[in-house]
Amino acid sequence: MREIKADDITKTIANLFKHSCHYLPQDVLTALKQAREKEKSEVARDVLDKILENCEIAAKEQIPLCQDTGAAVVMLELGQEVHIVGNDLYAAVNEGVRQGYANGYLRKSIVRQPFSERINTRDNTPAMIYTDIVPGNKLKITVMPKGGGSENMSRLTVVAPAQGRQGIIDFVVNRVDEAGSNPCPPVIVGIGIGGTTEKTMMLAKKALLRKVGEPNRDAEIAELEKDILKRVNNLGIGAMGYGGTITALAVHIETFPCHIASLPVAVNMQCWCARHEDAIL
Amino acid sequence: MAQVKKVRLPLTNETLKELRAGDNLLLSGVMYVGRDAAHKRLVEAMEQGKPLPIDIKGLTIYFMGPSPARPGRPIGSAGPTTSGRMDAYSPRLIAEGLKGMIGKGLRSKAVKDAMVKYKAVYLGAIGGAGALISKSIKKAEVVAYEELGAEALRRLEVEDFPVTVINDIYGGDLYEEGKAQYRVKE
Numbered sequence: 001m002r003e004i005k006a007d008d009i010t011k012t013i014a015n016l017f018k019h020s021c022h023y024l025p026q027d028v029l030t031a032l033k034q035a036r037e038k039e040k041s042e043v044a045r046d047v048l049d050k051i052l053e054n055c056e057i058a059a060k061e062q063i064p065l066c067q068d069t070g071a072a073v074v075m076l077e078l079g080q081e082v083h084i085v086g087n088d089l090y091a092a093v094n095e096g097v098r099q100g101y102a103n104g105y106l107r108k109s110i111v112r113q114p115f116s117e118r119i120n121t122r123d124n125t126p127a128m129i130y131t132d133i134v135p136g137n138k139l140k141i142t143v144m145p146k147g148g149g150s151e152n153m154s155r156l157t158v159v160a161p162a163q164g165r166q167g168i169i170d171f172v173v174n175r176v177d178e179a180g181s182n183p184c185p186p187v188i189v190g191i192g193i194g195g196t197t198e199k200t201m202m203l204a205k206k207a208l209l210r211k212v213g214e215p216n217r218d219a220e221i222a223e224l225e226k227d228i229l230k231r232v233n234n235l236g237i238g239a240m241g242y243g244g245t246i247t248a249l250a251v252h253i254e255t256f257p258c259h260i261a262s263l264p265v266a267v268n269m270q271c272w273c274a275r276h277e278d279a280i281l
Numbered sequence: 282m283a284q285v286k287k288v289r290l291p292l293t294n295e296t297l298k299e300l301r302a303g304d305n306l307l308l309s310g311v312m313y314v315g316r317d318a319a320h321k322r323l324v325e326a327m328e329q330g331k332p333l334p335i336d337i338k339g340l341t342i343y344f345m346g347p348s349p350a351r352p353g354r355p356i357g358s359a360g361p362t363t364s365g366r367m368d369a370y371s372p373r374l375i376a377e378g379l380k381g382m383i384g385k386g387l388r389s390k391a392v393k394d395a396m397v398k399y400k401a402v403y404l405g406a407i408g409g410a411g412a413l414i415s416k417s418i419k420k421a422e423v424v425a426y427e428e429l430g431a432e433a434l435r436r437l438e439v440e441d442f443p444v445t446v447i448n449d450i451y452g453g454d455l456y457e458e459g460k461a462q463y464r465v466k467e
Contacts, residue, residue, distance in 0.1 A: 243459020
């Protein structure tokens, strides 16, 4: 058994949220620069220039990239040989969110009662925490400040297995088209296929954590990613919906076996401001 | 790229006549900030005939909820929120004299119709570019509904605040026109 102090988890979570709200991952920045080179619309190129300038200002002046510093999504991969000491694991995570959002001047965007009072909890807790138990004696922490604008454009459906590949393409492309300018394109489209409904939604979210544009290891799935990306970019929505040839930076698909009667498909939309960061304790 | 036009706030009908969907503008002057909760309170007060904390006539409203300001700065990150959530309230405010809305994302037909009928424009700010946009905000103060926190009604003084005209008073719509231009038929 290896001991990990709850305090260290709290500190790590606080630092990850603060840092990730000011610095985009290098692969996201590279994808945005490549989009700037490839984009045919002058109006959209101007938007991408301002987006890249925004990233420089955020880092230099310590102003969050986007004022929506998100719901605090936290994914834990907990080694089964780890023993957490000093506090409950989830209490330690929430304390990290509390500290990171307060000290980092990040916006608190969580309301307690979702459909009536909607009173702000004022510390951005509770975090959305997901834990996988894995072999080993380490704890991997991934944080993802997830903005409301893109999250609201996410959707889940269950297509008939007979509709197969085409059914998946039609659902996803139609979703991106309907979402239009709302999710702050150029987007990353996270897609889950298979599993049960809650499982496929998680697959779609985890697909967003992959390095931008890195294809799925399975050739057939990678081919589907390529086909959907082409269709999505043919929609013409462009950066911020002002018209253009780059509506999505990438399409990422994750799959899982599913029931004989089902073919669940989930889309989790990610704005261009694709913030996430991880650390291993 | 079309030339960037410098525009003084408040917007007048004379200014609005010159604006077309797709124009890039730099706004200077005073605008107000409100999101869902502030809109709900404004429209409820109007319906109950109660006095409003601000004059709607000639107003430009920015759909935004900032991150907290660091000490010594007027505001934190300050990019637009999704405008569609204000669709339920905007037509009523436009009829009352609202001239400009700044946000991002699609608007309903009712809002677009009201913009043509009463002469108002919808301006797009770049979603996610809250750090960049914050540089053009020189002063910010809460004027009402302070208890709403990030959703309070704020008064901003801005200089060269960058926006793009999405909907003009002639029915022009950049989202429709831009998409049509680059759409590839399958």
